[in-house]
Every structure is written in C-alpha cells, then in structure tokens.
Amino acid sequence: MDSVKLSTTDVERARVEVGQIFCPHRLTPGAERTVQLRLAVRRLGELAVVDLDYGSSVRVQPEPLSSFYLVQMPYRGKGVVRHAGKDVFATVETAVVISPQEPFEKEWSAGTPHRIFYVQRSCVEREVQRLLGHPPHEPVRFEAGAPTTTPQARAWRRGVDFFAAELAQAGESSLLDHPAVARRFEEALVGQLLITHRHNYSDELSAPSANPPARRLVRRACALIQDHYGEPLTVGDIAEALGVSVRTLQDGFRRELDTTPMAYLRSCRLDLVHRQLRTAGARASVTAIALEHGFVHMGRFASEYRTRFGESPSTTLRG
Template identity: 30%
Template structure:
C-alpha cells in the first residue's frame, strides 16, 4: 500500500487552480471581486483510489470545474460555508452537515472563508465495485446519493471520525503509515458506511434480506482470512473468496458465528498480536505490535486485549 502526501499554502488563485485540478478534470479558481484570498491544503492519497484532505480557506473563492470529475467527493466542514452547483439545485455546505457530491454532479463552487473542511475523495469506480460485491451483480449508472449527511450523530459523526483519523494518522510520519491493515479497514469502512447509511438509489434494495448463506461459505471465508491475515484484505476480497456477495457473507457470519466478517478478522489478528507478544523480547514496543496487526489506538487495543486474554499486553510481554 502506497501513501503520498502533498501540502500547499499560498494566496495565488492560479496556483490553487493547479493544486485542485486533476489530469482529467481541470479546475479554474478566482477570487470574488479580486479580493485577497489564502489557502492551506494538505492531501494524503492511499494508493490511487482514495484521498483524504484537510483544507482551510480565507476570502471568497470561486471554483469552476472545466470537465467532470471521476471521483465522489465528501466534504465534512468544521468552519465556514460553501455552495455547490448541483445538477438541479444549489447544494449548501455548512458546519455539522456533510456534503456528498457524486462524480460529475457539481460543476462549480463558492467557498466563503474562513472555511475549513476535511475531504474524502474516492474513485467512482471503487464505489461501484463495492456495490457490485454487495449484490454480486453488475451495477451501472449513478448511485444517486442524497447530497447531505448529518455530522452531529450516527453515521455522519462516525464518518467524520474515520476521515479525520485517516488524515491525522497518515500526515507527516503518522503511525498509520506503518499500519496498512488499519488503513485498508478504515477506507473500506468509510465506503460501506456511505453506501449502507446514506440514502441512495439502492437503499431500498440494501434493506431487503440477503440471499441465504451456507456454512461452507463461512468456512471458505475463514480459510481465506487465515491465509491472508497479514495482508490488507477487504470485505470484498473475503466475499469473493467465499463465492458469495458481501451481504450474503455478512448474513452467514451473523447466522453461524454470531459476529461480522471484519470483527472475526479482527479477532484473528488479536490472536496473532498475542502470539507476537508471547514470542517477542521486552525491547519490542507494544504499540508496534498493535499497529502491525491493524490496531491504531493503543488504549483500545489494551482494553480489548485484556477482555480477550485476561491481562494487559505489558503483562504478556514481561512473561
């Protein structure tokens, strides 16, 4: 898994145009009334399909997209307002309310500084791929997400926490750069959270019961997890190995294991962390073992470890 961080700051609209543009979707930025503007943007890319950003703007900034984007963008504002030119109406972005812009759905924007937001950029093809694995059939056309999501509680609050954790953990020499298992899980969690919790064209179908699983599908999934336990495998990867849709796989683990596939995988990785601590010398940092197996919060890791093994990681390490 590759990570790439780029940080920019300045006052030149033309430079900001270059920063926000992609090869397939150039952007033109202007300052309203030629008044002063300022910006500070930090982008971290996970491979080629997912990017998270923390951006701050001053002044009133006009943005015009000169070709449709091939990415879905989710803005999670903390300060200031913005408006986007949707296909049928203006879409307003304000603190406590996230904005979901599907690929090709917004041609322009106006940012009213001071403005700060986190951004989540996901290739539309990756969103469609996840949805395809959920149904185990080809998905085509727009997903038609409702453009707003409440960030004060529920799925919206969780999404904001995921994106901020990704950005904070990957920026600079953040600990998530040494934890590809955790990064993969967080990226997947953000996408599935959007698909399952934000109203869209497939919401009614997603609410229907999944096709009935068989015990063998769960066994195939577990075999795949154990074989690839140290790799950043996704829920879609596990479902493909089990030869069922993601929804059927989830149903199978609920029915036969009373848990979820990703929780089961986390349990396997917790057991692997336990083995590492038993076999390691006292010089090995517990945080390094936790990160190796995808646990990014040392405190939570210690609490879950104690619940599972009846002792703290430090007690295992001293044995």
C-alpha cells in the first residue's frame, strides 16, 4: 500500500504531480489563472482511489491512457469530458468511465472535487475472463457516461468508499492488511464494476447460460474446494480452474445443491476454523483466525458459526 497527499497553487507543479499519477497532459487554468490543487492518492496493487480538486476551473488535455481505466465521480459541481467522440457531462448523478487507448479531454468547473477509481487494464481483463469463462477477444470498452443513482451503482460506490477508508487505515488494523482479504476485495470491486457499468461485454455477461452445467461440474468444483479451501480461494479461481464462467458455476450450484459456491466454501472454512479454535492456545484470537481464513465481517461470521456448531467461536476457544 502507498499514499500521496499534496496541496499547491502552482499550476506547473499541479500538472507534473497529477501527470506522474496518471499520464502526461496539458493543464490550462480558466479565468482564475491559477489552481488550488488538493490531491490524495491511496493505492493497493492494481487499484487506486484518488481524490482530486483543482479548486478552480481548468481544462485538462491528456495523452490517451495506455494501461488503465478511470471512473471519475464528482462530489458536487460539474464537468464535461470529451471521450470516444462524445461529450459526457459529469455530475453527482453521472460518472465518467474512461477506457485506454481512446483520446479524451476534460473541463472542470470551479468547485468540482471528485473521486477517481483507478484500475489497471490487466486486472479488468483478468476479471472479465473469470466472469465469461474465456479470454476477452477485444479490449473492454466502457460506455463513457455511467449513472450513479441505480441501486447497483450506489452499492459499487459504497464499496469504493469503503476501500478508500480502509486504505487510509493501512498499518492500523485495516481489513486490507491481510493479503488474501485484500485480493478478494479487489476482485469484488472490479467484478462489480463490470456488472454495474455498461461495456462491450455487458450483454454477454447478462445473457442466460447457453449450456446448463452438468452435475459432474458441480462435483468437480466441490472436490476442488475441499482440496484447497484453506487457501485464499475465490469463486473466480474455481471457475477459472474448471474452465467455465462464474455465472455457469453459480447456476450449477444453485440447481444441483440449492446453494452458491461461496456458501459451500464458507462451510468448509467454518469447519477449519472450528478445528483450529478447538486446538488453539489461550492467547489465540478468534478474529485473527477468522480473518486468516477469509471471514471479513465478524458479526456475520459469528452468526454462521453459531448456527453451524451451536455455540459462539469464543466458547469453542475457551473450551
């Protein structure tokens, strides 16, 4: 994890510092002829959350993005982004998604602080492959305008805000300090981005599975989970290992077992936590053991544990 914070009124310094985070660009102040830049960057792996406010009206003319996507979400104010031959008006109700290799420029009015979600192209393509069950045959291209008021969009934004808040706590008992937890959360954010905002694979992702999964697929998935549930396994990992899409795998579990792959995985992990709590020493921590095996929400973990074993995790530990 790393972070950067900066405040400056120097236009050239603002251009250089922002350019180092994103890409080289031309920065032209508006009538104010100056900026009051406030910048905060929090980065983890292939993802970052950037809070950016120029403090005055500006025109930004960047080079095309080479290897990453940006989702720009104003807190207030407005801007216009010319991207892929279209003008998109960025407001509190409309985010702008910028895809690599497509020219763009943008203008922000004074008083338009915004949050930017940054994700490497390789991460997006990897998650598309997990969701589809095959590699993308062309780059993922998002529609530039993205409504922020739908339930899915609000849920995704809450995830981004939570991600930023946890990155700010790095080294101070953040949930993202644990690599396995951080990896799963990154995959969830990118996967939900692909489901929430339209792009050239959206129709394929939402289409019903053409081939209902066979019972053999579910048996293979269960065997794989039973062999590897102690590892930082995700539903994407399972689908990839079996050569199917995440949707196909989920459909199979629902039809054959009336559950989900992750619920089955959690059940196996609960058994593992139970065994470890029974043999752990007096100084062991329930929270540490739960986090080690992928349980992030302690309230939900405790409830599932009690339902399965008839007692609380702390009771097992003390026994």
